Each structure stands twice: as C-alpha cells, then as structure tokens.
Amino acid sequence: MALVEPTAREAGQDFIRDIVRADLASGRHKSVVTRFPPEPNGYLHIGHAKAICLSFGIAEEFGGHCNLRYDDTNPTREAQEYIDAIERDVHWLGFDWGSHLYHASDYFEQLYAWAEDLIRAGKAYVDDQSQDEMRATRGTLTEAGTESPYRGRGVEDNLDLFRRMRAGAFANGARVLRAKIDMGSGNINLRDPVLYRILHTAHPRTGTAWCIYPSYDFAHGQSDAIEGITHSLCTLEFEDHRPLYDWLLDNLPVPSRPHQYEFARLNLTHTVLSKRVLTELVRSGHVAGWDDPRMPTLAGLRRRGVPPAAIRDFVKRVGVAKANSVVDMAMFEFSIREHLNKKAARRMAVLRPLKVVIDNYPQGQSEEVEALNHPDDHAAGTRRLRFSRELYIERDDFKENPPKKFFRLSPGAEVRLRYAYFITCREVKKNEAGEIVELRCTYDPATKGGNAPDGRKVKATLHWVSAADSRTAEVRLYNPLFARPDPNPADFAAELNPNSLEVIDDARVEPTLAGRNSGEAVQFERQGYFCLDADSTPERLVFNRTVGLRDSWAKIAGI
Numbered sequence: 293m294a295l296v297e298p299t300a301r302e303a304g305q306d307f308i309r310d311i312v313r314a315d316l317a318s319g320r321h322k323s324v325v326t327r328f329p330p331e332p333n334g335y336l337h338i339g340h341a342k343a344i345c346l347s348f349g350i351a352e353e354f355g356g357h358c359n360l361r362y363d364d365t366n367p368t369r370e371a372q373e374y375i376d377a378i379e380r381d382v383h384w385l386g387f388d389w390g391s392h393l394y395h396a397s398d399y400f401e402q403l404y405a406w407a408e409d410l411i412r413a414g415k416a417y418v419d420d421q422s423q424d425e426m427r428a429t430r431g432t433l434t435e436a437g438t439e440s441p442y443r444g445r446g447v448e449d450n451l452d453l454f455r456r457m458r459a460g461a462f463a464n465g466a467r468v469l470r471a472k473i474d475m476g477s478g479n480i481n482l483r484d485p486v487l488y489r490i491l492h493t494a495h496p497r498t499g500t501a502w503c504i505y506p507s508y509d510f511a512h513g514q515s516d517a518i519e520g521i522t523h524s525l526c527t528l529e530f531e532d533h534r535p536l537y538d539w540l541l542d543n544l545p546v547p548s549r550p551h552q553y554e555f556a557r558l559n560l561t562h563t564v565l566s567k568r569v570l571t572e573l574v575r576s577g578h579v580a581g582w583d584d585p586r587m588p589t590l591a592g593l594r595r596r597g598v599p600p601a602a603i604r605d606f607v608k609r610v611g612v613a614k615a616n617s618v619v620d621m622a623m624f625e626f627s628i629r630e631h632l633n634k635k636a637a638r639r640m641a642v643l644r645p646l647k648v649v650i651d652n653y654p655q656g657q658s659e660e661v662e663a664l665n666h667p668d669d670h671a672a673g674t675r676r677l678r679f680s681r682e683l684y685i686e687r688d689d690f691k692e693n694p695p696k697k698f699f700r701l702s703p704g705a706e707v708r709l710r711y712a713y714f715i716t717c718r719e720v721k722k723n724e725a726g727e728i729v730e731l732r733c734t735y736d737p738a739t740k741g742g743n744a745p746d747g748r749k750v751k752a753t754l755h756w757v758s759a760a761d762s763r764t765a766e767v768r769l770y771n772p773l774f775a776r777p778d779p780n781p782a783d784f785a786a787e788l789n790p791n792s793l794e795v796i797d798d799a800r801v802e803p804t805l806a807g808r809n810s811g812e813a814v815q816f817e818r819q820g821y822f823c824l825d826a827d828s829t830p831e832r833l834v835f836n837r838t839v840g841l842r843d844s845w846a847k848i849a850g851i
C-alpha cells in the first residue's frame with residue numbers, strides 16, 4: 293500500500309540509531325528488522341506514534357523492514373475493532389508493514405513446544421499454588437521470595453500435568469507453568485515467572501484450540517527470535533524484563549538472537565497516555581468515543597484535523613532518549629500549526645455572528661469579491677465571495693465603548709472588511725434587554741478590494757460573511773481534556789476539565805466550506821484551524837477546531 297504522504301526521511305541521530313548504524317557497519321547484522329507489537333486491546337495513541345515512527349522509521353531509513361505483530365496473548369481483552377483501528381492508524385501515520393503482518397498467536401504451537409523443552413531440561417515446573425499464594429511468596433524489592441513447595445516436581449510429573457493443562461483437565465487458575473530461575477534474584481521478574489496460565493476463553497484467532505495461554509513475557513522474546521528481529525525496541529518499563537527475555541533466549545533453541553533496547557515513553561501535559569485510562573474514558577462516556585477529538589488517540593487526532601506529517605514531525609522533535617520526561621502540549625501544537633500554516637486553505641467564518649447592515653448599499657444588490665486561498669502560495673488560487681447589504685462580523689470585533697487600544701469596529705470608527713470595502717459604524721441597535729443585535733454602517737464604494745484611493749489607512753481588517761450566502765454551522769471548540777498539566781491517572785475522572793468541549797451552534801461560514809473533505813483542515817482567518825467533522829450532513833455543517841492560531845497553552849500553564 294502506498295504511503296499516505298511520501299516524505300524523504302533521512303536517518304536521524306539518537307542512541308538507538310547509533311547502535312543500528314554500528315551493528316550494520318561491524319557486520320553484526322546484514323540488515324535491520326524491527327517490529328511494532330501492539331496489544332489489540334485499545335486504540336493507538338500519540339505515545340504509540342513515537343514507537344511506530346521509531347521502529348518503522350529505522351527500518352525504512354536503513355533499508356530493512358518492520359513487522360506489525362499483534363501481541364494477542366490475552367484473549368479476554370482483544371477485539372477485531374481494535375485490530376482494524378490499529379491498521380488504519382499505522383497506515384494513516386504513513387507507515388506500511390507490507391507482507392509482514394504477524395500475531396503472537398501464530399506461534400502458540402512453537403511456544404508450547406519450547407515450554408516442554410524447558411520442562412525436560414528441568415527449567416520449568418507446574419505450580420499448584422493459587423495466585424494469592426504466589427503473590428505472597430514472591431518477596432519484595434528488599435526481601436527474597438520463597439520457593440514453591442511444587443518447585444521440586446519431577447520432569448515426568450511436570451510434563452504430564454502441563455499436557456493435561458493443555459487438554460483442559462483443570463479449571464482457570466488451578467495451576468500455572470513457571471520458569472525455574474531464582475526466587476532470591478534481585479530482579480523480581482526472575483523469581484520463577486509464570487510462563488503459562490489456564491484460561492478457558494476462546495481466542496479471536498485460534499478459537500477454542502487452546503485453554504492455556506503464554507504470558508506476555510514468554511511470548512515476547514521468542515516471537516522476536518522467530519521473526520528474526522535484530523533490534524527489538526520498546527519502552528523503559530520493560531528494561532527489568534530484559535534479563536528474563538535473555539534467559540529464555542539462552543535456554544531455548546531459538547532461530548535467532550534478538551536484542552532489546554529501551555527508550556523513554558512519550559508523556560504529554562494535560563493528557564494521559566495510558567490505554568487503561570483511555571478505555572475507561574470511553575466506557576464511562578466521559579468522551580464520545582475513541583475518536584473523540586479531545587482524545588490523544590490517533591483516531592481522535594485525525595478527526596480533529598491534525599495532519600499525520602505534524603505528528604511525525606513532533607515525534608522527531610521530541611527525539612529518542614533514555615530518560616523519562618513530560619513534553620509540553622504546546623510543542624505538539626507548534627508542530628500542528630507549522631504544518632497547517634503552510635498547507636491549509638484560508639476561509640472566512642464568523643463564530644459568534646453580529647449582524648451588520650450597510651445602509652448605503654442598494655437593497656437587492658450584491659457583487660462578487662475575489663479572495664486568496666493562501667496568502668503565501670499563489671498557486672492555491674482565489675475564490676469568489678458574495679458581498680451584499682447584510683453581513684455578519686465577529687461579535688468580539690465590535691465594542692460600543694472601545695478601550696484605548698481597540699482598533700476594530702466601534703461607533704464612528706472605520707475598518708476594512710477583508711477583500712471588500714471600508715465600512716464605518718453609524719448606529720448600534722439593541723433589543724429590550726439592552727443587548728446589541730445589529731450595527732448600521734455605511735461603506736465607501738471607492739474602497740473596493742479593500743484599499744482607499746486617497747491613501748487613507750484603517751487599523752483593522754475584519755473577516756465577514758454575507759448574511760444571505762453564508763451557511764449556519766456548528767463549531768466544536770476543544771480545550772484540554774485535563775485542566776492540570778499533570779493529571780493523576782489514578783483519579784482521572786476527578787481531573788477532567790468540565791469545559792473541554794464548547795459548542796457554538798450558530799456560527800456562519802462562507803459557502804465554499806460546504807463541499808470539503810472531512811478531516812482536511814482549513815484556516816478560519818483570524819480564528820484558527822478547523823476541519824469538517826464526520827457528523828456533518830448536507831443540511832448541517834459541523835466543524836472541529838484543530839488548533840487555535842496562537843499558543844494558548846502558555847496562558848493555561850501559567851507560564
């Protein structure tokens with residue numbers, strides 16, 4: 293499948309790329325094979341984008357390939373919906389696994405055979421202890437664990453019990469297979485870790501063939517070995533698991549010897565990058581779904597109008613390091629803004645309309661004015677907009693009693709309507725409640741196009757739409773999902789920003805906005821970047837604000 297947006301990507305500089313480069317130079321590896329191993333139990337988020345850009349990026353830069361491998365060892369949490377979403381999102385981000393699509397479940401038979409090998413070598417045993425007993429005897433960071441009374445079981449006994457586990461002779465939780473390593477190890481992962489557990493649950497791919505499933509740790513390194521992964525890249529929380537992976541690889545007749553390298557996870561302010569929390573947000577209805585534009589999921593960002601190139605660029609700027617850190621959301625928005633500023637077409641939309649009537653413009657008359665689609669890109673061309681006697685401007689662009697430096701419209705003031713004419717406010721109309729409902733203005737017919745032949749200047753240029761030709765639209769303004777920069781994931785519901793979504797339902801937009809592709813962002817002049825939402829119908833346009841024009845985070849974060 294073709295890349296969504298081909299870009300030239302040259303190899304970057306970071307400690308992992310340095311290792312890859314050295315391994316290729318020394319001949320340790322002839323080519324590089326990486327993998328991205330999602331568990332299909334949720335949608336991908338921007339943290340995953342970092343892992344994807346790294347593993348797929350390195351494969352691409354060094355002429356190797358990257359496998360997409362589902363870590364589908366826990367059938368209770370996996371679903372086809374997640375598999376479909378993962379593939380859509382990786383492609384959207386601009387990467388492709390070609391024919392290299394794999395599943396840990398493809399290796400269940402091989403993994404089982406290797407487990408028997410360990411038993412035969414006296415390196416694994418069936419433990420009859422309950423989960424609670426095992427937890428109680430595991431020890432702590434400072435105290436050694438206690439050996440299981442079943443640890444001394446003979447090979448034949450272990451083989452027989454393990455085969456009966458596979459055959460379905462025992463209930464869930466009755467027994468497990470454990471590696472026999474060292475209950476006194478300083479690394480808890482080496483204290484006889486569980487390799488297999490009984491789970492009488494059908495698997496999306498293997499159906500009812502299995503009622504025992506390998507642990508994530510038992511599947512991970514061996515799957516890498518089967519696929520000939522040269523550089524197995526994952527986040528720092530797996531660093532302490534590496535000795536176990538290495539122990540398994542050293543003690544099994546695996547076809548290759550992968551090496552794992554760990555890098556820091558991406559953390560972002562004002563959001564939570566944890567599938568568990570994101571799943572809870574969806575289930576509890578705090579957001580409208582996985583693709584709610586407030587979500588840090590790739591599906592949410594796409595719906596919000598964020599271009600995939602901006603995500604790749606952001607990930608590149610963040611870089612790959614070994615120390616965990618939290619990246620300011622402002623940095624992500626900077627990347628988004630930078631891309632959209634170059635690419636997005638300009639349009640006029642009035643979010644909070646205030647009616648303007650041009651008294652000296654003839655009733656029933658209208659005319660076309662020409663507007664630029666992009667001020668810096670003349671190839672983007674122009675479009676024609678209808679100017680007429682009744683218009684809308686932004687409510688905020690008028691003040692009856694303007695403070696000193698307010699140069700926009702006020703009684704007696706003259707401003708430019710972009711691409712059209714100079715207008716002057718002559719009268720303010722109010723309703724019984726004293727609210728301003730209409731401005732009566734005059735225009736200067738000599739200023740067509742927005743310039744005065746006598747050279748007089750105005751200090752403000754306002755966007756506008758014609759009352760008769762504009763379309764009403766719903767506009768959804770998104771604010772951070774979490775008000776504080778560092779929400780506590782343990783109590784995330786209490787940390788949600790009650791104002792994360794602001795809906796305007798009577799915005800007015802120029803008619804050219806009706807026929808656009810959803811997801812493709814445009815700039816509403818002087819407002820920000822917006823895209824048509826998939827909820828739009830021919831009768832009702834719905835827009836999402838992708839990002840404002842300026843950095844609003846500095847204010848939110850108090851910096």
Ligand code: ATP
Nearest residue numbers: 329330331339340342343526527557558565566567
């Ligand atoms: P969670 O902990 O939120 O459930 P996960 O890491 O368990 O997420 P996986 O599907 O197992 O989700 O992740 C696939 C890969 O993405 C893993 O290799 C993991 O290291 C990587 N990854 C997950 N979150 C991040 C992150 N925030 N930054 C960088 N890489 C990440």
Ligand code: MG
Nearest residue numbers: 329330331363
């Ligand atoms: Mg995981």
